[in-house]
Amino acid sequence: MSKKPYYITTAIAYTSGKPHIGNSYEIVLTDALARFRRMQGYDVFFLTGTDEHGQKIEDKAKEAGVSPKEFVDKVAGEIRGICDLLNTTYDKFIRTTDDYHEKAVQKIFKKLYEQGDIYKGEYEGYYCKPCESFWTETQAADGKCPDCGREVTRAREEAYFLKLSKYQKRLEEHIEQNPDFIYPESRKKEMLNNFIKPGLQDLCVSRSSFKWGIPVPFDDGHVIYVWIDALSNYITALGYDPDGSGELYKKYWPADVHIVGKDIVRFHTIYWPITLMALGEPLPKKVYGHPWLLIGMDKMSKSRGNTIYADELVSLFGTDAVRYYLLSEMPHANDGSLTYETFIERYNTDLANILGNLVNRTVAMANKYFGGSLPCKTCRGDFDDELISTALQAVPAMTKAIDEFRMADAVSEVIALARRSNKYIDETLPWALAKDESQRDRLSTVLYNLVESIRFLAVLLQPIIPETAEKIFAQIGTDLNSFDSLASFGALPEGHTVGTASPLFARIDAEKMLAEIAERHKAAEPAPVKEPVPGLAQIGIEDFAKVELTAAKIVDCEPVKRAKKLLCLTLDDGSGKPRTVASGIAKWYKPEDLIGKTVVCVSNLKPAVLCGVESQGMILAADCGEDDVKVLMLDGVPAGAKIR
Ligand code: MSP
Numbered sequence: 224m225s226k227k228p229y230y231i232t233t234a235i236a237y238t239s240g241k242p243h244i245g246n247s248y249e250i251v252l253t254d255a256l257a258r259f260r261r262m263q264g265y266d267v268f269f270l271t272g273t274d275e276h277g278q279k280i281e282d283k284a285k286e287a288g289v290s291p292k293e294f295v296d297k298v299a300g301e302i303r304g305i306c307d308l309l310n311t312t313y314d315k316f317i318r319t320t321d322d323y324h325e326k327a328v329q330k331i332f333k334k335l336y337e338q339g340d341i342y343k344g345e346y347e348g349y350y351c352k353p354c355e356s357f358w359t360e361t362q363a364a365d366g367k368c369p370d371c372g373r374e375v376t377r378a379r380e381e382a383y384f385l386k387l388s389k390y391q392k393r394l395e396e397h398i399e400q401n402p403d404f405i406y407p408e409s410r411k412k413e414m415l416n417n418f419i420k421p422g423l424q425d426l427c428v429s430r431s432s433f434k435w436g437i438p439v440p441f442d443d444g445h446v447i448y449v450w451i452d453a454l455s456n457y458i459t460a461l462g463y464d465p466d467g468s469g470e471l472y473k474k475y476w477p478a479d480v481h482i483v484g485k486d487i488v489r490f491h492t493i494y495w496p497i498t499l500m501a502l503g504e505p506l507p508k509k510v511y512g513h514p515w516l517l518i519g520m521d522k523m524s525k526s527r528g529n530t531i532y533a534d535e536l537v538s539l540f541g542t543d544a545v546r547y548y549l550l551s552e553m554p555h556a557n558d559g560s561l562t563y564e565t566f567i568e569r570y571n572t573d574l575a576n577i578l579g580n581l582v583n584r585t586v587a588m589a590n591k592y593f594g595g596s597l598p599c600k601t602c603r604g605d606f607d608d609e610l611i612s613t614a615l616q617a618v619p620a621m622t623k624a625i626d627e628f629r630m631a632d633a634v635s636e637v638i639a640l641a642r643r644s645n646k647y648i649d650e651t652l653p654w655a656l657a658k659d660e661s662q663r664d665r666l667s668t669v670l671y672n673l674v675e676s677i678r679f680l681a682v683l684l685q686p687i688i689p690e691t692a693e694k695i696f697a698q699i700g701t702d703l704n705s706f707d708s709l710a711s712f713g714a715l716p717e718g719h720t721v722g723t724a725s726p727l728f729a730r731i732d733a734e735k736m737l738a739e740i741a742e743r744h745k746a747a748e749p750a751p752v753k754e755p756v757p758g759l760a761q762i763g764i765e766d767f768a769k770v771e772l773t774a775a776k777i778v779d780c781e782p783v784k785r786a787k788k789l790l791c792l793t794l795d796d797g798s799g800k801p802r803t804v805a806s807g808i809a810k811w812y813k814p815e816d817l818i819g820k821t822v823v824c825v826s827n828l829k830p831a832v833l834c835g836v837e838s839q840g841m842i843l844a845a846d847c848g849e850d851d852v853k854v855l856m857l858d859g860v861p862a863g864a865k866i867r
Contacts, residue, residue, distance in 0.1 A: 225266075226264060226265060226266035227264075227265050227266065228265070228266045228267075228268065228474050228475050229257075229260045229265035229266065229267045229268070229479050230267075230268045230270070230461075230475035230476065230477075230478040230479050231253055231256060231257050231260070231267065231268070231269050231270070231478070231479055231480050231482065232253070232269075232270040232271070232457050232478055232480075232481050232482065233249050233250050233253045233270070233271045233482050233483070234249060234274075234481075234482070234483040234484060234487060235271065235272040235273050235274040235317065235319065235453055235456055236272075236273055236274060236302050237273075237274050237275075237277075237279070237280070238273045238274065238275045238280060238294070238295040238298035238299050238302065239279050239280050239283050239298070240283070240298065240525075241298065241301050241302075241305075241532060242301075242302055242305060242532075242533075243523050243530045243531060243532055243533075244516060244523075244531045244532060244533050244536060244545075244549075244561065245515060245516040245523050247305055247309060247532075247533040247549070248513075248516045248549045248553060249482060249483075249484060249513065250271055250305075250306050250309065250311050250313075251309055251311065251545075251546050251549045251550065252482060252513060252549070252550065252553070252630060253269065253271070253311075253482045254269070254309070254310075254311035254312055254313070254686075255546070255550055255630060255686045255687055256480075256482070256625065256628075256630075256686075257269040257312060257313075257686075258312060258685060258686035258689065259625050259686040261312075262682075262685060262686060262705070262706045263622075263706055264706070264707075267314070268314050268315070268461075268471070268474075268475045269312060269313045269314045269315075270313065270314065270315050270317060270456075270457065270460050271306060271311070271313045271315075271316055271317075272315070272316050272317035272318055272319070272456060272460070273295070273298070273299040273302055273303075273316075273317075273318050273319065274319055274449070274452075274453045274456075275295040275299065275318055275319045275320045276319055276320070276435055276436040276437065276446070276449050276452055276453075277355055277433075277435065277436065277449040278352060278355055278430070278432070278433040278435070279352075279353060279355070280294065280295060280435060281433050281434065281435035284435075286764060286765055286768050288764070291435045292320065295318075295320060299318055303316055305532075305533050305534065308533060308534060308537055308542065309533055309537070309542060309545065309546060310542050310543075310546070310689060310690065315460050317456050317459070317460040319437075319452055319453060319456060323459065323462075324455070324456060324459045324460070325437045327455065327458075327459040327463060327464060328437050328447060328451070328452050328455050328459065329437060329438070329439075329440040329447075330440075330464065330465050330466070331451075331455055331465060331498075331502065332383075332428075332439060332440065332447055332451065333440050333441065334465045334502065335385065335498075335501055335502070336383070336441070338501070339386075340385060340386050340389070340501040341383050341384065341385050341386070341428060342383065342384055342386070343381065343382070343383055343384075343442075344381075344382065344383075344384050344425075345379070345380070345381050345382065346378070346379065346380050346381075346382045346384075346427050347378075347379045348360065348363075348377075348378065348379075349362075349363040349366075349368075349375035349376065349377060349378065350375055350376055350377075350378035350432075351363075351368035351370065351371065351373060351375045352373075352376070353368075353371060353373055354368055354370050354371050354373075355430065355448070355449055356368065356370060357378070357427050358375060359424070363375045370486075374827075376798050377798050377799035377800065378432075380430075380431050380432065381431065382427045382428075382429045382430070382431065382445070383427070383428050383429040383439065383442075383445065384425040384426060384427055384428060385425060385426045385428045385451070385494075385497070385498070385501070386425050386501075387423040387424065387425050387426050387493070387494070387497055388422075388423055388424065388425055390423075390497040390500050390501065391419065391422070391423045393500060394419060394423075394493065394496055394497060394500070395415070395419055395420070397496065397506065398411065398414070398415060398419070398492070403508070403509055404492070404506070404508070404509060404510065405488065405492050405509075405510055405512070406509055406510065406511045406512070406628065407511075407512070407555065407556045407628075409556060410485065410488050410492075410512040413488075414488065414489060414492050414493065418489060418493060419493065423493065426448075426494060427448065428447065428448040428451050429442075429445040429446065429447060429448055430445065430446050430448060430449075431444050431445050431446075433446070434446065436448075436449060436452065437452050450490050450494060451494070451498065454490065454491070454494060454495045454498065455498070457478060457481065457495075457507070458472065458476060458504070461475055461476055463476070463504075465502065476504070476505065477504075477505040477506060477507050477508055478507040478508065479507075479508050479509065480507070480508065480509040480510070480511055481495075481507050481509070481510045481511070482511050482513060483510060483511070483512060483513070484512065484513060484515060485512045485513065485514055485515060486515075487512075488510060488512035491507075491510045491512075492510050495507075511628050513553070513555070513628075514553065514554060514555070514556060514557055514558045514559060515558045515559075516549070516553060516558070516559050516560070516561055517558050517559065517560050517561070518530075518531060518560070518561055518562065519560060519561075519562050520560065531561065533545060535743075536548075536566070539736070539739075539740070540566065540570060540731075542690065543574075543688035543689070543690050543691045544566075544570050544574060544728070546687060546688055547569075547570075547573070547574060547634070547687060547688050548561070548566050548569055548570070550630050550631065550634055550687050551569065551573065551630075551631050551634040551635065551638075551687075552565070552569065552631065553630065553631055554631060555627070555628050555629045555630065555631065555632075563736075563737060563740055564733070564737070567731050567733045567736055567737070568733070570728065570731055571730055571731055571733070573638055574691075574727070574728040575727075575728040575729065575730040575731070576730075577638060577641045577642055577645060578638070578641050578680070578691075578727065578728070579726060579727040579728040580645070581641050581644050581645050581648075581673075581677065581680075582677055582695055582698055582699070582724070582727060583724050583725075583726055583727070584648060585644075585648075585670065585673040585674060585677060585699075585721075586674075586698045586699060586721050586722065586723070586724035587724040588653050588654075588670055589670045589674065589721045590721065590723065590724065592653070592657050592666060592670070593667060593670070595700070595720045595721050595722075596718055596719070596720040597667045597670055597671045597674065597717070597718065597719055597720075597721075598663075598664075598667050598717070598718060599663075599664040599667040599668055599671070599717065600667070600668055600671040600672075600713065600715075600717045600719075601664075601668060601717070602664035602665045602667070602668040603668065604651070604665055604668070604669070605650070605651075606647055606650045606651060607668075607672055609643070609647075610643060610644065610647045610672055610676060611672070611712045613639065613640050613643040613676075614640055614675070614676050614679040614709075614712055615709075615711075615712055617636050617637055617639065617640045617679060617683060618679075618683070618706075618709050620633075620636040621633045621636045621637060621683055624636060634687055636683075637680060637683045637684060637687070640676060640679060640680055640683075641680055643676075644673055644676045644677065644680075647669075647672070647673065647676075648673065651669045653666055653669055653670060656669065671715070671717075671719070674699050674715065674719065674721060675712060675713060675714070675715050677695060677699050678696075678699060678701060678703060678708075678714075678715060679709055679712075680695070681695040681696050681699070681704065682704055682705070682706060682708065682709055683709075685704065691727055691728075692704075694725075694727060695727070697722050698721065698722045698723065698724060698725065699721050699722065700719065700720050700721040700722040701715060701719070703715065768867075769827075770825060770827070771825070771826045771827035771865070772823055772824070772825060772826070772843075772865065772866035772867070773796050773797070773823075773824050773826040773863065773864070773865060773866065774796075774797075774821055774822075774823065774824075774857055774860040774861065774862055774863065774864040774865075774866060775794035775795060775796040775797075775802065775821065775822055775823075775824040775826070775842070775862055775863075776794065776795045776819070776820070776821045776822075776862040777792050777793070777794060777817045777818055777819065777820050777821075777822060778793050778794065778795050778801070778818070779792070779793035779818065780792050780793070780814035780815075780817045780818050781814055782809060782814070783805060783809075783833075783835070783836055785835055786805075786833070787809060788807045788809050788810060789805050789806065789807055789809055789833060789836070790805070790806055790808055790809045790812065790814065790817070791803065791804075791805050791836050792804045792805070792806055792817065792842065794822075794824055794840075794842075794862075795862045795863075796824055796826055796862060796863055797861070797862045797863015797864070798863065802824070802826070802839050802840060803836065803837060803838065803839055804824065804838050804839060804840045804841060804842055805833040805836040805838040806838075806841070806842050806844075806854075808844060808852060808854060810852075811851070811852050811853070811854075812854065817854070820854075820856050821856065821857040821858075821860055821862060822842045822843070822854055822855060822856055822857065823842060823843040823855050823857065823866055824840045824841070824842050824843075825840050825841045825842075825843070826840050827840075828840050828841050842854060842855075843855045
């Protein structure tokens with residue numbers, strides 16, 4: 224019988240920088256799910272990859288002084304390296320700069336345009352550069368992006384739009400008739416109530432303000448909106464082509480599940496299904512919006528300096544320990560937390576004490592008392608039934624938890640069997656049985672039961688900690704590792720011989736390890752910079768890039784009553800909104816000298832109140848000798864131009 228196909232995907236990571244352990248959680252989770260389904264007998268296709276276009280990436284490349292392609296090649300390599308380091312078994316790694324993907328996206332765009340689902344219009348509203356999103360006046364009422372909270376700028380441009388409004392009703396019906404489509408329930412409610420029911424506005428699906436994207440095939444000045452490009456990866460990876468798709472597509476689409484973070488559920492449950500509806504293709508069966516991994520209680524961010532990377536953790540604890548932590552600690556609906564302290568605690572408790580000791584003690588006893596071969600498996604006694612039923616019920620319990628994406632519960636079902644097995648050792652006291660020659664068969668059966676329980680554990684742990692599972696199979700001397708072999712207890716034959724014991728996880732001395740981590744972090748801090756000018760540290764280009772300099776025309780200027788030194792300037796910085804700046808230049812300039820001049824404004828300076836005036840920025844001036852200040856004036860530069 225041919226195997227049932229199962230198609231599972233992660234979000235594709237932005238190549239704007241090295242991914243942190245939160246991003247890595249998603250691929251590990253997806254890998255564990257994919258491995259579990261393979262073990263169940265599905266024909267799995269597991270897709271991951273990188274999202275490589277967009278303004279943010281274009282800007283980053285510029286900052287780094289390389290071409291966007293050079294930039295994304297490097298980061299995509301790093302991302303793939305981390306996926307491999309974490310031992311993830313993706314079947315395909317797609318990059319949105321792959322030629323076949325770009326061509327297919329252009330065809331998709333063209334098809335939607337030709338059939339009237341994409342149309343050309345003009346956008347006027349507010350634009351959030353980091354999110355590459357347009358917002359209406361109401362959505363960005365406080366001048367901030369509703370998604371990321373950063374400042375938006377007024378923008379107007381010719382653009383293409385996708386008719387979301389046309390499909391709103393159908394989408395709503397689909398979500399209601401397919402209660403499993405958006406998971407968990409809380410995210411479904413959020414999508415329906417906060418986004419879909421209030422009314423979908425047509426989506427702007429092209430950009431003309433930057434170049435690093437897939438060109439609109441029939442209109443040179445525009446690139447395709449990064450989300451249309453990125454979302455399409457799920458079908459282009461399978462060889463989707465509007466003119467006739469390949470075999471992989473026919474076999475695996477629609478996806479069984481898209482695994483994505485909670486922040487991007489909206490894109491996957493509104494834009495993506497509507498795009499597919501317009502293409503006349505079936506919708507994915509499920510979108511699971513997983514929660515986020517926090518550092519302690521905080522969001523991970525470079526500026527907070529609390530970012531942790533997978534490679535750092537792997538170098539300290541090993542790949543399986545990192546996988547184990549991520550899979551056992553992350554709840555399925557609420558955010559999870561990572562600290563070095565909780566990491567070490569979980570490692571010591573679950574991996575070193577519960578699992579490691581169990582395997583080590585059992586294999587050592589089998590060798591010590593029987594030279595490794597267990598002659599009898601049928602001398603039943605007290606506690607056997609309980610152990611056996613715990614082993615047998617771990618299989619459906621883990622399966623149910625995985626079906627519901629409760630991975631941490633799935634792991635704890637398995638660890639419960641390890642706990643029960645340790646208890647069985649305490650109850651049956653093999654070392655006492657060993658002293659009594661008449662108990663040889665019973666001792667052999669006890670050890671057999673333990674080895675068989677450990678085999679159950681190893682089979683179930685394969686999707687979670689695959690390398691460790693393999694080591695356990697070697698130590699207990701079997702390669703009977705299939706899911707089907709767990710249908711009954713006792714698949715190992717009588718007379719089974721175990722291998723040799725060797726510790727799986729060495730216990731960690733928490734204090735010592737935490738001190739080592741602190742030491743590493745100290746060593747990784749940037750060395751104090753040499754100071755070429757006394758008092759002034761050198762900065763990197765990335766520090767300079769944080770300062771936003773904008774050409775601004777002075778449209779009005781007046782003295783500030785409460786401060787003789789200040790002039791209050793009203794600037795046109797091209798955003799469409801007047802900007803007020805207070806500047807201490809009254810000694811050198813009269814208002815009429817300044818009105819009409821174009822100056823350099825530091826436009827992302829935090830606003831400050833100076834003598835009753837809220838100053839929204841600062842203009843640049845030069846000290847030209849003692850008590851002489853000259854404002855930098857620009858000639859022939861339009862208001863709003865960015866200065867770099
Ligand atoms: N490129 C888009 C996805 C396009 S999918 C067609 C993107 N990239 S991302 O690099 O920002 O995020 C990749 C995934 O990591 C997303 O699913 C995101 O939700 C997830 N995570 C980002 N930070 C995370 C945590 N702190 N914890 C868990 N997942 C996190 O979004």
